[in-house]
Amino acid sequence: MKISVGSTNPTKVNAVQVIFANATVFGHDVDSHVSSQPFSDEETMVGAINRANQCANSKSNVFGIGLEGGVMYIKEQLYLCNWGALVTPDGKTYVASGARVLLPKEIEEELKHGVELGDIMDQYAQKTGVSKKEGAIGIFTNNRLSRQDMFEQVVTLLKGQWEHWEK
Numbered sequence: 071m072k073i074s075v076g077s078t079n080p081t082k083v084n085a086v087q088v089i090f091a092n093a094t095v096f097g098h099d100v101d102s103h104v105s106s107q108p109f110s111d112e113e114t115m116v117g118a119i120n121r122a123n124q125c126a127n128s129k130s131n132v133f134g135i136g137l138e139g140g141v142m143y144i145k146e147q148l149y150l151c152n153w154g155a156l157v158t159p160d161g162k163t164y165v166a167s168g169a170r171v172l173l174p175k176e177i178e179e180e181l182k183h184g185v186e187l188g189d190i191m192d193q194y195a196q197k198t199g200v201s202k203k204e205g206a207i208g209i210f211t212n213n214r215l216s217r218q219d220m221f222e223q224v225v226t227l228l229k230g231q232w233e234h235w236e237k
């Protein structure tokens with residue numbers, strides 16, 4: 071089984087490799103065709119599907135997986151959200167979302183001014199490369215769930231649905 075992941079972010083590529091341990095997994099950057107900082111569940115989900123489709127179409131007999139991070143409102147509160155999509159070589163699509171955590175108001179304000187969450191988190195945590203390491207979810211959960219752990223859960227949901235319907 072060959073899987074193309076639509077990103078070179080190690081938290082995403084490693085999550086797929088952990089869950090599909092026997093597969094050949096490779097990551098390459100593709101365009102999500104949504105904002106670099108998605109601002110709703112729908113936009114984040116569409117970004118994941120767009121990435122997965124391009125990966126599945128890039129070569130024959132390859133599965134595509136897209137993982138996308140974003141933020142979304144419930145009432146007046148902003149949450150971190152993540153979506154994943156798996157597209158099979160014959161074009162079937164499975165989607166799943168990840169765990170959410172509330173983002174503080176100060177982060178919401180900066181996001182509204184157009185700064186990407188990855189950059190805000192580095193500043194907030196006084197670290198570099200948070201989005202490629204523990205992620206916002208790690209910072210706001212006292213490192214009990216890292217960004218890779220969260221993506222592993224999303225990929226597990228994708229794999230399980232694919233197994234349920236096709237195996």
Ligand SMILES: O=P(O)(O)OP(=O)(O)OP(=O)(O)OC[C@H]1O[C@@H](n2cnc3c(O)ncnc32)[C@H](O)[C@@H]1O
Pocket residue numbers: 076077078079082106107108137138139140150186187188189191200201202204205206207208217
């Ligand atoms: O190279 P790609 O795959 O695009 O990886 P990315 O880190 O940019 O991740 P996304 O595009 O999926 O996420 C959209 C934006 O939200 C940021 N982001 C999402 N989840 C995050 C998290 O848990 N921690 C830090 N930044 C996060 C990310 O850095 C981007 O600015």
Ligand SMILES: [Mg+2]
Pocket residue numbers: 106
């Ligand atoms: Mg990005």
